[in-house]
Amino acid sequence: QVFGALASEPFKVSDGFYGTGETFMFTFSPDFxxxxxxxxxxxxxxxxxxxxxxxxxxxxxALWLDGDLYHGRSHSCKTFGNHTLSKREDFTIQDIEIWAFE
Structure with a gap:
């Protein structure tokens, strides 16, 4: 199962939320x-x-990943109006890809 996010800004340690409305969530299961x-x-x-x-x-x-990038959780949220991205709310990460664009 493939799902994820496109972040509008580079990741950083933060006390609060950051980013812009260009951030979005996606899933390929069963369709894009x-x-x-x-x-x-x-x-x-x-x-x-x-x-x-x-x-x-x-x-x-919408998507939460632990600090070891091993466990995750997905739930519906108001920011993106998404449904749970994974088959189960809690999941174990098998593979992860992180890309950066400049």
């Missing part, structure tokens, strides 16, 4: 689907040494 910013809030990206999260609202993240 994109979840763009709904305009409901500005909870795009949040990261520290323990986790990296995308989206928010209602106490849940």
């Amino acid at each position: 689907e994109v979840f763009k910013w709904t305009g409901d809030n500005m909870f795009f990206i949040k990261g520290d040494m323990d986790s990296l999260a995308f989206g928010g609202g209602g106490g849940e993240f």
